[in-house]
Amino acid sequence: MENFLDYFSKGKFVLTYCKLCKKNIWPPVKNCPNCLNTTMRKFPKQSIGTLLDVSYSSKDDTFFGVVDVHNIKLIGTIVIDTEENKEKITNLQYGVKVKLTHCGLINNGYEIFFHFVIIQ
Amino acid sequence: MKDNPKVAIVAGCDSKFSKNTEKSIFDIAMEPCVSLFKNKKNGKINKDNLDAVIFSSCTEEQYTSSILSEMIGIKPKISQRLDNLCNSGSNAIINAYSYIVSGLCESVLVVGAEKTTTSGKRLAWDISRGNFSSPIYWASLFARMHMRKFGTTEEQMAHVVVKNRNNGRKNKNALTYNEKKVGLEDVLSSKKISDPIKKLDCSQVCEGASAILLTSSRRIKEFTDNPVWIKGIGHQTSCASFGNIVDEILTSSPAKQASNLAFKMAGIGPSNIDVAEIHDAFSILEIMAYEDLGFVKRGFGGKYAEKNLITINPRGGLIGMGHPLGTTGISQAVEIFSQLSNIDKKRKQRNYQKTGIIHNLAAAGTSASVIILGVD
Numbered sequence A: 001m002e003n004f005l006d007y008f009s010k011g012k013f014v015l016t017y018c019k020l021c022k023k024n025i026w027p028p029v030k031n032c033p034n035c036l037n038t039t040m041r042k043f044p045k046q047s048i049g050t051l052l053d054v055s056y057s058s059k060d061d062t063f064f065g066v067v068d069v070h071n072i073k074l075i076g077t078i079v080i081d082t083e084e085n086k087e088k089i090t091n092l093q094y095g096v097k098v099k100l101t102h103c104g105l106i107n108n109g110y111e112i113f114f115h116f117v118i119i120q
Numbered sequence B: 001m002k003d004n005p006k007v008a009i010v011a012g013c014d015s016k017f018s019k020n021t022e023k024s025i026f027d028i029a030m031e032p033c034v035s036l037f038k039n040k041k042n043g044k045i046n047k048d049n050l051d052a053v054i055f056s057s058c059t060e061e062q063y064t065s066s067i068l069s070e071m072i073g074i075k076p077k078i079s080q081r082l083d084n085l086c087n088s089g090s091n092a093i094i095n096a097y098s099y100i101v102s103g104l105c106e107s108v109l110v111v112g113a114e115k116t117t118t119s120g121k122r123l124a125w126d127i128s129r130g131n132f133s134s135p136i137y138w139a140s141l142f143a144r145m146h147m148r149k150f151g152t153t154e155e156q157m158a159h160v161v162v163k164n165r166n167n168g169r170k171n172k173n174a175l176t177y178n179e180k181k182v183g184l185e186d187v188l189s190s191k192k193i194s195d196p197i198k199k200l201d202c203s204q205v206c207e208g209a210s211a212i213l214l215t216s217s218r219r220i221k222e223f224t225d226n227p228v229w230i231k232g233i234g235h236q237t238s239c240a241s242f243g244n245i246v247d248e249i250l251t252s253s254p255a256k257q258a259s260n261l262a263f264k265m266a267g268i269g270p271s272n273i274d275v276a277e278i279h280d281a282f283s284i285l286e287i288m289a290y291e292d293l294g295f296v297k298r299g300f301g302g303k304y305a306e307k308n309l310i311t312i313n314p315r316g317g318l319i320g321m322g323h324p325l326g327t328t329g330i331s332q333a334v335e336i337f338s339q340l341s342n343i344d345k346k347r348k349q350r351n352y353q354k355t356g357i358i359h360n361l362a363a364a365g366t367s368a369s370v371i372i373l374g375v376d
């Protein structure tokens, strides 16, 4: 997986795709876990997903949630910019759409991060 | 299969779990082994009868089971180390069982040991967690999902903590031994870390070791008159990444599948269980386990937490006892052994206990092990 981290270090979101199974593969790996054929890298132009659930970390003073995006599930920061959006996630109903705005490496390259904003 | 021997636990022992000491992983591992072989209550137990050692740990140290064998002064036919994060210990017991049933070994010592600084605290592979890599983040998302879907409350989670902390404070080997009594209000007012999880809802990774001795029915008389038999085993691995478990965690989780396998093998159902050791790294996980083990239907775990129908986590669970990763599954077995056998009647919470269950998880519940134990 290491060479995939290079893309994240440049802020590029990358996943892998199996042409045969027509499926996105996560985490990015060389072989499809279904058919074991070699996967290809995919750099989605836009990453819009559904917020499955959300929580607030007092420790980090941030909202974070699990997002279904490109049919993979990621935990990321949910950036709250308006009162309306805060209300949306306080009483979360299924179907809130979020968009991946930033990703990259933090903590000296130790961890990947994902930032999402609510779009609808 | 009908000629295969049965397998029993014949002795078990915990070290005193602690926060952090200067001891080496091997000195920590030796503590329960010395107690096991030197405790007069274990009468017939003799280290010369052993032919396998399985060491369970997430330590970075190498060649651990052979070093431990050298320290104990035995020359086993099989000496292995096993790691599978938090359910390493349960998996080591499953390995021991398999060696005995296959006939490769007759008697196996299973030892778990961990330091607080263990490398098992971080799973670098799971990048789906982003920078929310600590277990508390996925656990709080599971808790939010359970609350949203089933109406589970923070107070119901607090019931789990009150029971487990108050069991822990009475257990001399527990991290919380002799701490002050905890009530619902203490839990609910403890510092919120990641909504809805508060400080007291969490177990603490700590230092500690446990050891159990297993043997075959063919040799049982050489060891004990109080065997506790392994009646059922189930293990299921679904994946390794949090992101790949979200869809199934509240429906057909690995724990649910492992539980079905174990009950099928034992030929009994959840209503036969008298005592349970449940993986409660966070209080919500115990509530989810009630459902996975079939004590209640899906969604009713919160309500079950308010009752006290059977003995659950008598050693304090992970919340009361502490959580040395590779040790936990073995410590759970030590406790169920104590609750079922007649070796130490003072430890038994209820007298009529005949059947017990061990439930253990690793890495956001992506894998789970369930072991059913019983006395004749």
Ligand SMILES: [Zn+2]
Pocket (backbone or CB within 6 Å): A018, A019, A020, A021, A022, A032, A033, A034, A035, A036, A037
């Ligand atoms: Zn494929």
